[in-house]
Amino acid sequence: MKNFAALFTALDQTTKTSLKVAAMAEYFRTASDADKLWCVALFSGRRPKRVITTKLLREWAAQKAGLPLWLFEECYPIVGDLAETINLFLPPAEEHKERSLSNWIKELKHLSTLDEEGRKSGILAAWNTLHRTERFLFIKLLTGGFRIGVSQKLMTRALAQATGQDEAVLTHKLMGNWTPDTTTWVDLIETDDPAADLSRPYPFYLAHGVENLDQLGPTSDWFIDRKWDGIRGQFILRQGEHHLWSRGEDLMTDRFPELAKLRDFLPDGTVIDGEILAFQDEKPMSFNALQKRIGRKTVPKKLLAQTPVILMAYDLLEIDGKDIRHETLEKRRNLLANILKNSPIEAPLRLSSEVIGTTWDDFAKERARSRDLHAEGLMLKRRDSPYRAGRRKGDWWKWKIDPLTVDAVMIYAQAGSGRRANLFTDFTFAVKNGNDLVPFTKAYSGLTDEEFRKITTWVKRNTLQRFGPVRSVSAEHVFEIAFEGIQASPRHKSGIALRFPRMLRWRHDKPMDEINTLDDLKDMLRTYG
Amino acid sequence: MSNLLTFTPEGIYCAAGDFHIDPWLPVPLALITHGHADHSRLGMGAYMATTSAAPVMRHRLGEIKMDTVAYGDVTSINGVDVSFHPAGHVPGSAQIRVAHKGDVWVASGDYKTVDDGLSEPFEPVRCNAFITESTFGLPVFNWTPQDILADQINDWWARNAADGVFSLLSCYALGKAQRLLRAVDPSIAPILTHAAIENTNRIMRGQGIALPDTTLVTPDLDLKAHKGALVLATPSALNSTWARRFKPASSAFASGWMALRGVRRRRAADRGFIMSDHADWNGLNDAIKHTGAERIFVTHGYTSVFSRWLSEQGYDAKVVQTQFDDDAGEDGA
Numbered sequence: 001m002k003n004f005a006a007l008f009t010a011l012d013q014t015t016k017t018s019l020k021v022a023a024m025a026e027y028f029r030t031a032s033d034a035d036k037l038w039c040v041a042l043f044s045g046r047r048p049k050r051v052i053t054t055k056l057l058r059e060w061a062a063q064k065a066g067l068p069l070w071l072f073e074e075c076y077p078i079v080g081d082l083a084e085t086i087n088l089f090l091p092p093a094e095e096h097k098e099r100s101l102s103n104w105i106k107e108l109k110h111l112s113t114l115d116e117e118g119r120k121s122g123i124l125a126a127w128n129t130l131h132r133t134e135r136f137l138f139i140k141l142l143t144g145g146f147r148i149g150v151s152q153k154l155m156t157r158a159l160a161q162a163t164g165q166d167e168a169v170l171t172h173k174l175m176g177n178w179t180p181d182t183t184t185w186v187d188l189i190e191t192d193d194p195a196a197d198l199s200r201p202y203p204f205y206l207a208h209g210v211e212n213l214d215q216l217g218p219t220s221d222w223f224i225d226r227k228w229d230g231i232r233g234q235f236i237l238r239q240g241e242h243h244l245w246s247r248g249e250d251l252m253t254d255r256f257p258e259l260a261k262l263r264d265f266l267p268d269g270t271v272i273d274g275e276i277l278a279f280q281d282e283k284p285m286s287f288n289a290l291q292k293r294i295g296r297k298t299v300p301k302k303l304l305a306q307t308p309v310i311l312m313a314y315d316l317l318e319i320d321g322k323d324i325r326h327e328t329l330e331k332r333r334n335l336l337a338n339i340l341k342n343s344p345i346e347a348p349l350r351l352s353s354e355v356i357g358t359t360w361d362d363f364a365k366e367r368a369r370s371r372d373l374h375a376e377g378l379m380l381k382r383r384d385s386p387y388r389a390g391r392r393k394g395d396w397w398k399w400k401i402d403p404l405t406v407d408a409v410m411i412y413a414q415a416g417s418g419r420r421a422n423l424f425t426d427f428t429f430a431v432k433n434g435n436d437l438v439p440f441t442k443a444y445s446g447l448t449d450e451e452f453r454k455i456t457t458w459v460k461r462n463t464l465q466r467f468g469p470v471r472s473v474s475a476e477h478v479f480e481i482a483f484e485g486i487q488a489s490p491r492h493k494s495g496i497a498l499r500f501p502r503m504l505r506w507r508h509d510k511p512m513d514e515i516n517t518l519d520d521l522k523d524m525l526r527t528y529g
Numbered sequence: 530m531s532n533l534l535t536f537t538p539e540g541i542y543c544a545a546g547d548f549h550i551d552p553w554l555p556v557p558l559a560l561i562t563h564g565h566a567d568h569s570r571l572g573m574g575a576y577m578a579t580t581s582a583a584p585v586m587r588h589r590l591g592e593i594k595m596d597t598v599a600y601g602d603v604t605s606i607n608g609v610d611v612s613f614h615p616a617g618h619v620p621g622s623a624q625i626r627v628a629h630k631g632d633v634w635v636a637s638g639d640y641k642t643v644d645d646g647l648s649e650p651f652e653p654v655r656c657n658a659f660i661t662e663s664t665f666g667l668p669v670f671n672w673t674p675q676d677i678l679a680d681q682i683n684d685w686w687a688r689n690a691a692d693g694v695f696s697l698l699s700c701y702a703l704g705k706a707q708r709l710l711r712a713v714d715p716s717i718a719p720i721l722t723h724a725a726i727e728n729t730n731r732i733m734r735g736q737g738i739a740l741p742d743t744t745l746v747t748p749d750l751d752l753k754a755h756k757g758a759l760v761l762a763t764p765s766a767l768n769s770t771w772a773r774r775f776k777p778a779s780s781a782f783a784s785g786w787m788a789l790r791g792v793r794r795r796r797a798a799d800r801g802f803i804m805s806d807h808a809d810w811n812g813l814n815d816a817i818k819h820t821g822a823e824r825i826f827v828t829h830g831y832t833s834v835f836s837r838w839l840s841e842q843g844y845d846a847k848v849v850q851t852q853f854d855d856d857a858g859e860d861g862a
Contacts, residue, residue, distance in 0.1 A: 012790070013799060013800055014799050015797050015798070015799055016799070065668065067668055068841070070837075071667075071668060071834070071838060074667070074831075074834045075667050075668065075669045078667060078669070078789075078831075079669055079789055079791070080789070080791040081790065081791065084789075084790055084791075085669060088668075088669035088670075088671070088788070089668060089669060149794065417791070418791045418794075419791050419794045419795045420791065420795065421789060421791035421792065422786075422789065422791070422792060423795070449795060
């Protein structure tokens with residue numbers, strides 16, 4: 001664990017990406033294969049199974065520290081990280097034994113075979129033999145959520161440096177549902193064939209928001225289609241088996257069983273990039289409809305009938321089992337259209353059609369129709385561009401419609417966690433309803449650190465009442481709240497729920513009595529819901 | 530139960546002696562525990578502080594009417610005995626003992642129990658009622674010993690100096706900066722300072738506190754001749770154009786809040802050194818135990834949690850709202 005802890009410390013002690021990459025590359029050059037594999041797994045969101053509930057961990061930590069559990073629970077939101085709270089709570093270890101990262105993970109697996117008493121003595125013994133940073137990492141392994149400020153992209157860059165392999169190839173190799181138990185360092189990284197795993201998806205190409213239309217050149221260079229408002233998905237059909245991956249590398253195959261039909265309409269060895277949309281009468285339904293399907297692992301028949309989904313296909317990554325991501329978008333689109341042209345109307349599959357126009361003004365007009373079509377805006381893709389890996393500037397841009405906004409007043413504040421521990425960052429907002437204030441949404445992003453610091457000082461001095469971690473504050477500060485969608489919600493007092501609400505601006509210029517009303521929100525619900 | 534000190538809208542008040550301690554509104558007579566802005570404010574009719582706290586206060590508050598006293602000397606104010614005792618927070622900082630008819634109260638201002646190598650070390654004072662801060666009144670705060678801390682900072686600075694990189698260290702101008710100056714190894718490279726810090730240095734040198742040589746950063750300072758220097762900056766200067774001239778630089782904060790990884794990451798500095806001028810969890814508990822007091826008044830910090838904890842330990846503990854929530858917040862402590 002010593003060299004893994006040293007790696008963590010090096011990563012934690014710098015904000016410079018070049019130094020982070022160098023530290024990881026050094027680890028990948030020197031650590032054992034088993035440790036390296038686990039490091040890659042952890043840094044790409046693959047965690048060992050949880051052996052113990054966090055409830056027990058908290059109790060044991062409090063016991064070991066000789067302090068009451070309530071005191072632990074008070075500390076947790078302030079520290080903002082469970083593993084860190086436990087580590088800071090515990091007294092220093094009394095002895096030290098060196099065991100490697102993979103060896104500790106083996107120990108966790110062994111503990112999972114024991115009863116609760118056995119697990120407890122195993123964990124307490126571990127806590128008593130690990131140095132501070134090692135112990136923090138060990139507890140992170142126990143609690144899950146191994147996020148330590150390094151993106152998968154940076155880790156892949158370090159892997160590329162250490163192995164001399166191409167970054168995009170490595171990105172591909174790391175996709176899919178492997179775990180350190182199902183593969184080895186040699187098979188995963190050093191073997192040359194990323195397609196060995198039939199379910200393995202390609203890395204998604206992600207677009208940035210468009211910055212300056214004037215710099216894009218003539219519209220004829222660009223293929224433009226709708227930015228569909230569903231869930232991004234990669235559909236894979238290889239050797240008769242199909243797989244559907246989300247952008248977050250979740251396997252969604254079983255959640256959308258109707259897409260199994262595509263096996264009958266698509267040739268084997270096909271990979272399509274597209275959008276899962278709730279779709280009826282040849283039109284996308286609103287995102288609110290699709291939301292009922294998200295998160296459901298099994299879908300009742302009634303819901304399947306009410307909210308059927310399709311794959312709105314916009315790119316082709318593989319044909320006849322061959323990776324064609326290096327071909328131009330134009331060529332990939334032609335091949336895609338060709339595959340789709342014979343698919344019947346009952347196939348849950350449509351081609352995302354090109355939006356036609358000549359000037360950027362034409363496209364601005366098309367963009368303005370987005371909300372009516374249940375789309376989020378337009379996608380601009382350079383006609384001669386390859387399909388790249390990850391979020392890159394230049395060839396793909398999203399041109400989103402402006403969000404909906406309301407002016408509202410802050411009435412509750414709560415401290416954040418992690419990087420935002422100790423700072424009031426989670427706010428509840430209200431609109432007016434006659435003489436009353438009706439809370440209608442929470443938001444916790446959109447302000448600068450400096451603004452959060454200012455509002456934190458203000459909250460401390462203007463607290464009216466405390467409800468556990470939540471403080472009610474005097475209704476004074478007005479914020480412009482932006483959101484992507486609105487829907488009816490009987491569970492909320494206001495009767496509405498917003499999609500992706502965030503603070504667009506702190507309206508210092510706006511007095512409390514000029515904020516929006518509940519009637520304004522209800523109007524929006526009628527128009528956009 | 531008698532209340533020798535009470536908590537009024539102006540601040541802590543002694544009715545028997547008719548004076549206030551660290552008031553935040555103008556009053557005729559203010560006894561001041563130490564020179565930080567949230568304890569030592571403008572507009573008082575007259576001030577009383579320790580001899581070693583006075584120079585900084587005069588610098589910050591300008592022409593003021595002030596009596597100074599030595600630690601331990603007892604002064605009678607309207608028949609109430611007051612005396613100042615080292616609080617270990619910054620040079621000149623004091624706990625103020627107030628005694629009247631056998632009742633003894635101590636207002637401790639800000640304090641720490643470990644010797645920082647700069648301030649007059651903390652001395653426990655026996656009393657019946659103790660007013661304590663609780664800035665770090667949670668068991669997750671346990672300070673790194675001063676010698677290890679000095680090693681960490683010197684090691685960071687020496688590595689940077691070897692690479693020709695500036696070490697940009699952010700700290701509070703009064704107390705923390707001078708504590709750092711006395712803890713670091715000045716043989717590593719030159720030490721540069723921001724004006725707010727250099728002003729305090731000058732005052733402290735004037736009162737006989739030895740500090741290593743420092744150079745004030747001025748617009749015409751030749752930075753090439755100072756490659757690898759340690760640059761002491763106030764927290765607000767660290768994110769300003771002032772700091773941008775030091776390139777390349779590694780940045781760091783010295784504060785108790787650096788014990789929390791979340792705060793450290795939010796600061797987006799390369800390093801966070803856990804150095805505080807407040808008592809940590811054990812420091813607070815030990816200090817309270819050694820006063821022998823039954824009644825504890827908990828001010829600024831984790832007041833409700835800490836007073837609940839004290840109540841469970843058998844103390845008669847209460848939360849008191851004050852205006853010592855210093856604006857410096859996470860920067861200063």
